[in-house]
Amino acid sequence: MATLQLASWATNLTYADLTTGVLAAANNSLFNWAGCAIGGFAFQPAPQIALQTTLSAFSGPPTSSIFGANGTISQGFADAQIAALVNGIASHVDDYDDTHLETIIHPAGPVASALFAIAEAYGPVNGTDFVTAFVAGVEAECKLGLSVTPEHYDVGWHITSTVGSVGAAVGVGNLLKLNTTIMQQAIGIAATQVVGMQEFFGSDTKSFHIGRAAQGGMIAALLAKNGYTSSLQGLEAKYGWLHVVSTRENATAYFDQLGHIWEIEKNTFKPYPCGIVMHPTIDGTIQLSNETREKGLDIGDVKSVQLRVNPEVMILTGKTNPQTGLEGKFSIFHAAAIGLLYGEGTPSQFTNDVVKNTTVVEMRKKVNVTEDESVPKDAAFVTLEFEDGTKLEKHVEHAKGSIENPLTEAELKKKFMEQVALAIGPSRAERAFEAFTEIETMMDVAKIRGRY
Amino acid sequence: MATLQLASWATNLTYADLTTGVLAAANNSLFNWAGCAIGGFAFQPAPQIALQTTLSAFSGPPTSSIFGANGTISQGFADAQIAALVNGIASHVDDYDDTHLETIIHPAGPVASALFAIAEAYGPVNGTDFVTAFVAGVEAECKLGLSVTPEHYDVGWHITSTVGSVGAAVGVGNLLKLNTTIMQQAIGIAATQVVGMQEFFGSDTKSFHIGRAAQGGMIAALLAKNGYTSSLQGLEAKYGWLHVVSTRENATAYFDQLGHIWEIEKNTFKPYPCGIVMHPTIDGTIQLSNETREKGLDIGDVKSVQLRVNPEVMILTGKTNPQTGLEGKFSIFHAAAIGLLYGEGTPSQFTNDVVKNTTVVEMRKKVNVTEDESVPKDAAFVTLEFEDGTKLEKHVEHAKGSIENPLTEAELKKKFMEQVALAIGPSRAERAFEAFTEIETMMDVAKIRGRY
Numbered sequence: 038m039a040t041l042q043l044a045s046w047a048t049n050l051t052y053a054d055l056t057t058g059v060l061a062a063a064n065n066s067l068f069n070w071a072g073c074a075i076g077g078f079a080f081q082p083a084p085q086i087a088l089q090t091t092l093s094a095f096s097g098p099p100t101s102s103i104f105g106a107n108g109t110i111s112q113g114f115a116d117a118q119i120a121a122l123v124n125g126i127a128s129h130v131d132d133y134d135d136t137h138l139e140t141i142i143h144p145a146g147p148v149a150s151a152l153f154a155i156a157e158a159y160g161p162v163n164g165t166d167f168v169t170a171f172v173a174g175v176e177a178e179c180k181l182g183l184s185v186t187p188e189h190y191d192v193g194w195h196i197t198s199t200v201g202s203v204g205a206a207v208g209v210g211n212l213l214k215l216n217t218t219i220m221q222q223a224i225g226i227a228a229t230q231v232v233g234m235q236e237f238f239g240s241d242t243k244s245f246h247i248g249r250a251a252q253g254g255m256i257a258a259l260l261a262k263n264g265y266t267s268s269l270q271g272l273e274a275k276y277g278w279l280h281v282v283s284t285r286e287n288a289t290a291y292f293d294q295l296g297h298i299w300e301i302e303k304n305t306f307k308p309y310p311c312g313i314v315m316h317p318t319i320d321g322t323i324q325l326s327n328e329t330r331e332k333g334l335d336i337g338d339v340k341s342v343q344l345r346v347n348p349e350v351m352i353l354t355g356k357t358n359p360q361t362g363l364e365g366k367f368s369i370f371h372a373a374a375i376g377l378l379y380g381e382g383t384p385s386q387f388t389n390d391v392v393k394n395t396t397v398v399e400m401r402k403k404v405n406v407t408e409d410e411s412v413p414k415d416a417a418f419v420t421l422e423f424e425d426g427t428k429l430e431k432h433v434e435h436a437k438g439s440i441e442n443p444l445t446e447a448e449l450k451k452k453f454m455e456q457v458a459l460a461i462g463p464s465r466a467e468r469a470f471e472a473f474t475e476i477e478t479m480m481d482v483a484k485i486r487g488r489y
Numbered sequence: 490m491a492t493l494q495l496a497s498w499a500t501n502l503t504y505a506d507l508t509t510g511v512l513a514a515a516n517n518s519l520f521n522w523a524g525c526a527i528g529g530f531a532f533q534p535a536p537q538i539a540l541q542t543t544l545s546a547f548s549g550p551p552t553s554s555i556f557g558a559n560g561t562i563s564q565g566f567a568d569a570q571i572a573a574l575v576n577g578i579a580s581h582v583d584d585y586d587d588t589h590l591e592t593i594i595h596p597a598g599p600v601a602s603a604l605f606a607i608a609e610a611y612g613p614v615n616g617t618d619f620v621t622a623f624v625a626g627v628e629a630e631c632k633l634g635l636s637v638t639p640e641h642y643d644v645g646w647h648i649t650s651t652v653g654s655v656g657a658a659v660g661v662g663n664l665l666k667l668n669t670t671i672m673q674q675a676i677g678i679a680a681t682q683v684v685g686m687q688e689f690f691g692s693d694t695k696s697f698h699i700g701r702a703a704q705g706g707m708i709a710a711l712l713a714k715n716g717y718t719s720s721l722q723g724l725e726a727k728y729g730w731l732h733v734v735s736t737r738e739n740a741t742a743y744f745d746q747l748g749h750i751w752e753i754e755k756n757t758f759k760p761y762p763c764g765i766v767m768h769p770t771i772d773g774t775i776q777l778s779n780e781t782r783e784k785g786l787d788i789g790d791v792k793s794v795q796l797r798v799n800p801e802v803m804i805l806t807g808k809t810n811p812q813t814g815l816e817g818k819f820s821i822f823h824a825a826a827i828g829l830l831y832g833e834g835t836p837s838q839f840t841n842d843v844v845k846n847t848t849v850v851e852m853r854k855k856v857n858v859t860e861d862e863s864v865p866k867d868a869a870f871v872t873l874e875f876e877d878g879t880k881l882e883k884h885v886e887h888a889k890g891s892i893e894n895p896l897t898e899a900e901l902k903k904k905f906m907e908q909v910a911l912a913i914g915p916s917r918a919e920r921a922f923e924a925f926t927e928i929e930t931m932m933d934v935a936k937i938r939g940r941y
Contacts, residue, residue: 082716086715091711095549095569096547097548097549118547158546193727225689226697229647229684229689230682230684232682234733235728237677237723240720242718245712249705259543264542265543265693267689267692271688271689276687276688277688278686281644361718363718
């Protein structure tokens, strides 16, 4: 029943169903996505290789924006299936996007990448319809993810993309006003495309997962709309998604919550562009970096750095000797080093140059990690020991960006502006911020690119 | 080491390494693929929905053939990534393609669909290079498949497509002359795209798996060539392909055999367009249909049909009450009914009309299946009981099309001609047969469409 239940809920979801809290969360999720998609495209090679070197040769009529491509029409647009793929890559490549903490899904990426591409290709699309479709897709991803958490992730799947194709199909299907049966078909075509394994974390392929999921889900919805058949029980069937990619049975509990518990309200936003389990350590080391300075001590005199963290931290971000900026995003050792040395954790601390910098490399070697089940994933204990025996300690209870310690609206805007201004300049960035925070009120979301 | 071993073997494979037996098998595999791709496009809605209704709007410059599209340039060509997808769908949609029996992989589909699309887009490509690339891709698929057989299939994965993206990447990578390290990257990008679950058998989505795998592998090779990074151990890493999609450990044994045991020599060709485990039953019922007529009995007087078959038959093709031609391809009950009633098993017996025909429906209801572990998958025991108590029995030891009882060269040509002549007429079909059986000697495979 899971497929029917999800399809039925998603096809019937309307703007009137969305609460104030849901709308606020959707708005934050959308503009945070846009900031990442614009910044990510401009500063990372992955989306540029994908678009310019590889896929532009295959693009049909360029209906849809590559939001971070700042140039001529031909550079900044592609057909919808390529735009969905490239924006998906760009929005995730910096590991700076959003996080649904219970599942570690980054929900906006697959859904927004597909929806903007489709809206621009087939618009006009009213802002309220767009936001409704986005919420439908995000809820679909998160409920599906909850149904298989933690077993699915523990096997090695990259859950954002494995549930992302279904989320994208549901979002696009809602926008295209598919009926329930066709939505079930779309969910099936999306579910059978399982993209993403954790081995590829720290490489360009991690963000490819999100792009390919966006594209796969979008195509699933279009194919289903045009009569392509799949299955009406693609999720719950014996050889369907829920059983093939997880040992967990019976997902109905989470689908029963659709529309009652809104997952999008739990969406959080990353203050640092790297694996989220590194965030409490960055918080702690930034605080200790400041304290060191305030006390007249010298970071150069640090003898050792002790971290006590949840064991998941080493599983996900245990790279001891990263060689590239992308690998640095999955190194708890790098996290501690840059927090101490730079007093911040911005995209500038995750470049190839910084990762290879001798001082940074030396500091990484001083970091020791103790794994402790009793430390929550959003917490960390950091202890600095100096050459003279001085010790400084910090306990981070809830990392910045967690549900208990969220980014403020001002911090979210600052994050957007920093990424986007570097890509397209401050005045266009200001206009982009306005545009992406006003989606709900737009008469036609397909016109968004013209606003900045 | 599996990824390095595969990449190293595949990048070093040259035409001189291919034995006479390998070349003959490659030739049969290629023209059989072409017959299926041409016939499948013409007679099934799936590839036409995918191309004409859905993806043609996204096509870039139409460099690559949709081999079964018989019309103007605009209908018959698309960009390479769409061509790979659509030809992949078309070549598999009739379930009439080839089979590597140990793994139940249909190996030509993903590899040939990607290679023709790339050759036409980036040619000239010498025939010997093309065949070498094809063999590299097929060996990659089958060795990878053997490494996880039967556990991987038993979970519910559609193995043709799950290994197919890697096969397509390896084939295209060989054609593009990637070096070993870049080939490893390509294998990684391909491996992380796991398309295909068995729930979708009997629907349009089954063949979508093959197309999406062809496309995913092709894009993986192109991205890697252009510097997109993934992992050098995408297959064997803890969170890589071999572990995430199978419980089996240590695949090295099969990769050690690369170039020593050639899997392509074991490729077989389907005499009937349906699930291969149904074939011995079709053989047996066709024989009994003839015997009934010869003995002056009437098929209308059959009271019951007893089948004794391997248990896998019911798992894969247990649909008791199929509603469409595609579902009929996965119904052992339908197989027995049409064998008896029509005395043949051609695409004409797997149409929506025949599946819904009252006489056929009645006959299906008379079929009883006994599962017996001791009966091999390519064997069947069939017993007819007539109203007057007469019994006729048939034991099929090795189904037609199996390794022990392969199609003859004449039968393979007949199969090609039947499919292709109906699509593009007998004289063009004859020229197409010539073209697709002479690939090895062509100066430029990119010109193949001009030959028929």
